[in-house]
Amino acid sequence: MSDAIANPLIESVAADQEFWEARAKMAPFSSGYTDPSVEQLEWNAIQRAIRTYAAGHSDPSVLEIGCHVGYTTKKLHELMQPSHYDALDISPGSVEMARHYSERHGYREVNFLTASATAIPLEEAACDLLFSIRCIQNIQSADGQADAFAEASRLLKPGGLAVLVENREEELGRLNRLREAADLDPIGQPRHTRFLVWSELSEQVSRDFEVVETNFFASAYYFGTRFAKWLNPAEEATELNSPHNLFYREMIQGSFRLALGPALIVLRKRANKGVR
Ligand SMILES: C[S@@+](CC[C@H](N)C(=O)[O-])C[C@H]1O[C@@H](n2cnc3c(N)ncnc32)[C@H](O)[C@@H]1O
Numbered sequence: 001m002s003d004a005i006a007n008p009l010i011e012s013v014a015a016d017q018e019f020w021e022a023r024a025k026m027a028p029f030s031s032g033y034t035d036p037s038v039e040q041l042e043w044n045a046i047q048r049a050i051r052t053y054a055a056g057h058s059d060p061s062v063l064e065i066g067c068h069v070g071y072t073t074k075k076l077h078e079l080m081q082p083s084h085y086d087a088l089d090i091s092p093g094s095v096e097m098a099r100h101y102s103e104r105h106g107y108r109e110v111n112f113l114t115a116s117a118t119a120i121p122l123e124e125a126a127c128d129l130l131f132s133i134r135c136i137q138n139i140q141s142a143d144g145q146a147d148a149f150a151e152a153s154r155l156l157k158p159g160g161l162a163v164l165v166e167n168r169e170e171e172l173g174r175l176n177r178l179r180e181a182a183d184l185d186p187i188g189q190p191r192h193t194r195f196l197v198w199s200e201l202s203e204q205v206s207r208d209f210e211v212v213e214t215n216f217f218a219s220a221y222y223f224g225t226r227f228a229k230w231l232n233p234a235e236e237a238t239e240l241n242s243p244h245n246l247f248y249r250e251m252i253q254g255s256f257r258l259a260l261g262p263a264l265i266v267l268r269k270r271a272n273k274g275v276r
Pocket residue numbers: 013016020021030031032065066067068069071072088089090091094115116117118132133134135138139
């Protein structure tokens with residue numbers, strides 16, 4: 001398959017492709033997280049979701065959207081060792097790097113392709129498990145994000161699972177309301193992201209999927225590091241490994257009742273779409 005995206009349907013994401021392409025050229029083999037604690041909490045949550053929900057799928061067919069240079073691909077592939085794994089990214093440069101790293105790190109079985117999550121060149125019901133680890137939040141429009149969910153629904157077999165890690169506008173808004181009350185500046189979204197607005201998506205999602213779990217796996221950590229820490233002038237605000245940060249990282253995130261930070265969302269494709 002050619003690595004150039006020719007489909008006119010996805011012209012709208014061409015600017016996104018250009019941005020990610022430029023980043024791919026300087027990408028090390030990493031997730032790109034600047035905060036290693038969030039990365040660790042994210043991976044703990046993903047592993048737990050796979051153990052809890054994917055056990056029923058023996059040798060699942062896996063699709064990963066937004067694989068970047070294949071860092072999450074390597075970890076997911078090692079964990080599940082599926083005999084069929086497709087991983088795609090909108091950036092040809094990322095896909096090229098992902099292929100290179102897969103040779104180097106010994107998981108050559110993955111089928112990497114350049115495609116947009118909004119128009120995936122695979123057959124209907126091609127997979128049992130679909131992963132989006134911070135991919136859909138990078139699609140710049142509400143319509144594009146809705147298209148990505150429609151594609152996830154088309155590509156999953158009935159009963160198949162989508163495991164998503166995405167930031168949502170709702171949790172960022174909640175955090176910023178806390179910060180505003182304490183006279184702290186709002187936290188913005190990283191460049192080139194559009195955090196999911198769940199109220200826009202929930203009707204479409206509940207038509208096509210059962211929401212099995214929504215886990216705010218870094219809630220306490222976000223409370224501690226993006227709010228409480230800033231109320232304590234003695235804290236070194238930029239120190240990622242400070243005792244304060246580590247204390248909040250080690251808290252049981254799921255027992256923290258205020259939903260903050262990224263969400264791990266597990267969706268099960270309905271057997272009869274449209275029947276609730
Ligand atoms: C934040 S990175 C996440 C990478 C990877 N999942 C990880 O955790 O290491 C987001 C990735 O999504 C890709 N991306 C952005 N828009 C996309 C789209 N419409 N379709 C497919 N991939 C897209 C980018 O090229 C980038 O590699």
